[in-house]
Amino acid sequence: MKKIGIVGGTGYTGVELMRLLAHHPEVEVVAMTSRGEAGRRVDDLYPSLRGHTDLVFSEPGEADLAGCDLVFFATPNGIAMQEAPALLEQGVRVIDLAADYRLKDLDVWSRWYGMEHASPDWVEQAVYGLPELYRDEIRGAQLVANPGCHVTATTLAVLPLMGLDWVDHGRIVADTKSGASGAGRSAAVHTLMAEAGESVRTYAAAGHRHQPEIRQTLTTIAEREIGLTFVPHLVPMVRGIESTVYLPLVGEPGENVQRLYERYYAEEPFVDVMPPNSHPETRSVRGNNICRMAVHRPLDGPMLVVSSVIDNLVKGAAGQAVQNMNLMLGCDESAGLELVALSP
Amino acid sequence: MKKIGIVGGTGYTGVELMRLLAHHPEVEVVAMTSRGEAGRRVDDLYPSLRGHTDLVFSEPGEADLAGCDLVFFATPNGIAMQEAPALLEQGVRVIDLAADYRLKDLDVWSRWYGMEHASPDWVEQAVYGLPELYRDEIRGAQLVANPGCHVTATTLAVLPLMGLDWVDHGRIVADTKSGASGAGRSAAVHTLMAEAGESVRTYAAAGHRHQPEIRQTLTTIAEREIGLTFVPHLVPMVRGIESTVYLPLVGEPGENVQRLYERYYAEEPFVDVMPPNSHPETRSVRGNNICRMAVHRPLDGPMLVVSSVIDNLVKGAAGQAVQNMNLMLGCDESAGLELVALSP
Amino acid sequence: MKKIGIVGGTGYTGVELMRLLAHHPEVEVVAMTSRGEAGRRVDDLYPSLRGHTDLVFSEPGEADLAGCDLVFFATPNGIAMQEAPALLEQGVRVIDLAADYRLKDLDVWSRWYGMEHASPDWVEQAVYGLPELYRDEIRGAQLVANPGCHVTATTLAVLPLMGLDWVDHGRIVADTKSGASGAGRSAAVHTLMAEAGESVRTYAAAGHRHQPEIRQTLTTIAEREIGLTFVPHLVPMVRGIESTVYLPLVGEPGENVQRLYERYYAEEPFVDVMPPNSHPETRSVRGNNICRMAVHRPLDGPMLVVSSVIDNLVKGAAGQAVQNMNLMLGCDESAGLELVALSP
Amino acid sequence: MKKIGIVGGTGYTGVELMRLLAHHPEVEVVAMTSRGEAGRRVDDLYPSLRGHTDLVFSEPGEADLAGCDLVFFATPNGIAMQEAPALLEQGVRVIDLAADYRLKDLDVWSRWYGMEHASPDWVEQAVYGLPELYRDEIRGAQLVANPGCHVTATTLAVLPLMGLDWVDHGRIVADTKSGASGAGRSAAVHTLMAEAGESVRTYAAAGHRHQPEIRQTLTTIAEREIGLTFVPHLVPMVRGIESTVYLPLVGEPGENVQRLYERYYAEEPFVDVMPPNSHPETRSVRGNNICRMAVHRPLDGPMLVVSSVIDNLVKGAAGQAVQNMNLMLGCDESAGLELVALSP
Secondary structure (H helix, E strand, C coil): CEEEEEECCCCHHHHHHHHHHHCCCCEEEEEEECCCCCCCEHHHHCHHHCCCCCCECECCCCCCHHHCCEEEECCCCCCHHHHHHHHHHCCCEEEECCCCCCCCCHHHHHHHHCCCCCCHHHHHHCEECCHHHHHHHHHHCCEEECCCHHHHHHHHHHHHHCCCCCECCCCEEEEEEECHHHHCCCCECCCEHHHHCCCCEECCCCCCCHHHHHHHHHHHHHCCCCCEEEEEEECCCCCCEEEEEEEEECCCCCCCHHHHHHHHCCCCCCEEECCCCCCCEHHHHCCCCCEEEEEECHHHCCEEEEEEEECCCHHHHHHHHHHHHHHHHCCCCCCCCCCCCCCC | CEEEEEECCCCHHHHHHHHHHHCCCCEEEEEEECCCCCCCEHHHHCHHHCCCCCCECECCCCCCHHHCCEEEECCCCCCHHHHHHHHHHCCCEEEECCCCCCCCCHHHHHHHHCCCCCCHHHHHHCEECCHHHHHHHHHHCCEEECCCHHHHHHHHHHHHHCCCCCECCCCEEEEEEECHHHHCCCCECCCEHHHHCCCCEECCCCCCCHHHHHHHHHHHHHCCCCCEEEEEEECCCCCCEEEEEEEEECCCCCCCHHHHHHHHCCCCCCEEECCCCCCCEHHHHCCCCCEEEEEECHHHCCEEEEEEEECCCHHHHHHHHHHHHHHHHCCCCCCCCCCCCCCC | CEEEEEECCCCHHHHHHHHHHHCCCCEEEEEEECCCCCCCEHHHHCHHHCCCCCCECECCCCCCHHHCCEEEECCCCCCHHHHHHHHHHCCCEEEECCCCCCCCCHHHHHHHHCCCCCCHHHHHHCEECCHHHHHHHHHHCCEEECCCHHHHHHHHHHHHHCCCCCECCCCEEEEEEECHHHHCCCCECCCEHHHHCCCCEECCCCCCCHHHHHHHHHHHHHCCCCCEEEEEEECCCCCCEEEEEEEEECCCCCCCHHHHHHHHCCCCCCEEECCCCCCCEHHHHCCCCCEEEEEECHHHCCEEEEEEEECCCHHHHHHHHHHHHHHHHCCCCCCCCCCCCCCC | CEEEEEECCCCHHHHHHHHHHHCCCCEEEEEEECCCCCCCEHHHHCHHHCCCCCCECECCCCCCHHHCCEEEECCCCCCHHHHHHHHHHCCCEEEECCCCCCCCCHHHHHHHHCCCCCCHHHHHHCEECCHHHHHHHHHHCCEEECCCHHHHHHHHHHHHHCCCCCECCCCEEEEEEECHHHHCCCCECCCEHHHHCCCCEECCCCCCCHHHHHHHHHHHHHCCCCCEEEEEEECCCCCCEEEEEEEEECCCCCCCHHHHHHHHCCCCCCEEECCCCCCCEHHHHCCCCCEEEEEECHHHCCEEEEEEEECCCHHHHHHHHHHHHHHHHCCCCCCCCCCCCCCC
């Protein structure tokens, strides 16, 4: 069994990693750190894990992370950039579920995250953890930057169209709807049940950190400038993200778009292009690592609409991280991830 | 007291009309018809009305609707076009909350609603019941076509920009999110709690009946062709619609857009342009007739984003109908509609 | 217009008082204090109030509360007992929505609330603000202790049976289900949408502060010892409390229980005894001050079951406070409270 | 691989059986029947199963159910009693997830289910499928009656106390709260999102079919008369049941109740007695087959309170059915059921 450590395991990505790895045949979580909960049993904080683990949260300094084959950072932004390098230098492989190593342009990163980067050299070496694009690089990577949740749903929705001349790359709109677990397990007023229940609200309409992250990938793949308007919305549910992406056409599609999508993702274990006229719903991926999507051309007009759904805590966070781990450790890419979605 | 009748009062718009009119100082509901519930007390079906009404549902043929000053049709599409003309010809004024008289182009109407129109002459005479545009015509109208819910949120969001040369009218995107009450009170599988709870789904991505309705109004006001992509989403809540509208710029705005909006709606009792950097939430209008909106220009780029929220059963249906009734009957436009939203 | 002050207006009872008083014909809120939000417009914190108030939160020390006819304390437990006496001594009338003056036995109070009482003399003078029991005393009271939310639903459900010999007063069970707004607008983990959504949980099963409060009233009215087991549950909604109370019979009821209830509450403006075989739902009282209830005797066995519902923020807090205010100020008892519930 | 058939697979228990059996190493679903959906791919109706099955719904008469090792009836009440005997007589083993074979007293059954029983002989032979009580009988059974969902949560909560002299068996109260999926996937008004969302309601307070089912088991185990008041409530969520059971004490407990529970269930793979002072939440068992429970004695008074939670579709239906299947087919009892709950 490969040894796995989790830094900052009290949040939702931490418990979700535990859930997925409990099903994994080749790895074992040997350490889970938390400043606030050190000494407490993990399954006391998360009763859903009762019977599946005997782990106790340990102080960050006291866990033997250096003895792990791979360490997940399930920490807030700004922690991994400080703490991961020490492990990386000892040869430990690291997957950061936060944003520290996602953006290659450090100026852009600093502007959006409001701090100086503490380990810029590692930014350069980090591989962006979207297996559908960078599978081979991930296999050999020492440091993987796990993509954001809105980002994953949106990027996968439009990848097959990038670089095609009949798509207007300058006026792409992505409108996402996400559940409250995306805001994490931190005491806050605006994500209280009494605030977020029975209501929808737009947020960060003037600009959100995930915009430059999506744009970075699309620009690289399309090899041209990308104009992207991205507006997220909070909807009253716990899990799930739906991204509806609007792409103007600047000519007739060179081929059947449905078939283009099906071919593009034919070999992908975790992308499901649904049949024509489908409407994905987030519950169809609740708890599993699939991104389901459907392509429409409303009223045969000059706009393509792609709707994609993921579970923000799985393909949008912990599941994609496990997928990356599988690639890095030479396990079957789907190990631990073959769960059927919980529906209804 | 003016006498009011409601045809088809068992649905959500029916009970909502009753709720609002219970607060109204100048009108009285004297008849509420229902084929299925005739003979049953209205407050037996809707216990929320206990203590506010003694009405009993009557058979459509037996109610004295001709004796009413005004009759609301809260019926499914296709009923008012058959039953309203008899009342109209007797001089009764009518507000149809369904779609029968909304579209002026009968071919378009037939295509979207799948039937021949039964009273095309009245289509021509009907006034579209958006008071912000047609207040004077509504005052004198005998027949008012109450707008759709997605339509109201979306149309109000973009009206101030229509006809301006620096707005691209050909690539407008409207992405709406609505609660389950919009689907009405009919036994159905897809809007069961167990189907629609804890999930988001796109629907009608290939084309929805509200698209031509929005387009009709915008084309008229802008006096140019409108290209509109409209995609609705069902989110797990009971009431509320949020519409996020994306309008590409084709030049620098000729004036401050925030001020433009504030000026445009300065005199409107039921439109609230929120301050810069606001993010409307549907709960802020729960139960009242306000449409709140905020305008953004993300990252100072070439796209305007307007987010508007309404209560789909109030400003999106019964409340707007009462507003129209007030205009038609010469009451204060806000009578019965001055409720504060229920938040949280 | 009578002048009203609200101390601690940033919580849900504060905004709810504002909502209800906006409809009130005889009073005006002239001051709303908040340490944390002083200087901020009230409608900036609560956009639902936009258009209904120009108030700005003021520093507690700076508001002219002494000039008010009546002041509501919408503060956490332990504040009113310190700050209300100064106002009371100047002749201002006070309604405390927290628990400071609810329990007459100071030892019991201290045990449950974990502090010494700061103004025990005023405890004695305080009138318990349940109008259905203490209407006359409330009229003349200077200080009213507004009942708790679970307490109101449960107490009203069983009042008609108290003191009857065929009811076992020693084995009463009350099982309540409440929405998340009952926990207030404070940053906390356990009431996050992601924690409380899509889940039910029991809390305080070993004992909850509302137990002695219910017991105090029932003991007084029944004039005998009360054995009460009270267990609250958190359910995934924003507003509403349902209390199911189980009362064993120790003999055949001396009269028809349905008629007993109807007679007991016949004159009450805010208690609705529903017809036989009814099942109250919380949405039937959403946003209004009614307590609806139904009485059952399952399988004609030796147990009475009463199910009662209230809106925890209205009849369970701000609405009942306004009802008390109306009595104290000589207004119509229903002034500002005649709203129809928002259903669906 | 053992061959499994599912009769009536379009409901929630059908899809849930598919989800669980997709993870099962020793069985294969070879037929799924549906009158209404015959010819349609199963994963077209349930996109959550895409990638996990190629099954097509077949006409009831056309599937080779007789060739199966075991057939699940996931049909409405009244179907299995007509259709199962033909299979049983051919030696096929059957698990009925409906109520047809649960009650041994046919008069009681007819009274609650409103029909005559069509195969009374098989009622006698049927084994009640609660493995915690009847594990050995289930192993050898040809026909198993899978328990109801409220029943499972409630029965397991009180089993350890049955027959003890210090427990009053005559005044047991069970108050359950369940999500909307318990009502099944049938078009209905009262379980629409717009009806059941943001609201709690009691139902069947005068008597519910699950009461005699619970009572039958408790009477058998306790070997004395059981007085049980059972009142179910619908809460606004999709999955989960919480049962709070109140048991009066008629003397001091003969031993520590916590330890009694822990000992009673020590060997059970799917019952989790939580530590003292715990409060189970339904999300802690979402998607898995565990029943978690906690025991309290409020204020050290004369009442025991047990709160137990299950996923109504898993331990309350399909999961328990798979557990029974495992026993009947000689598989590991936990095969296919070792999933970690989905929390948050």
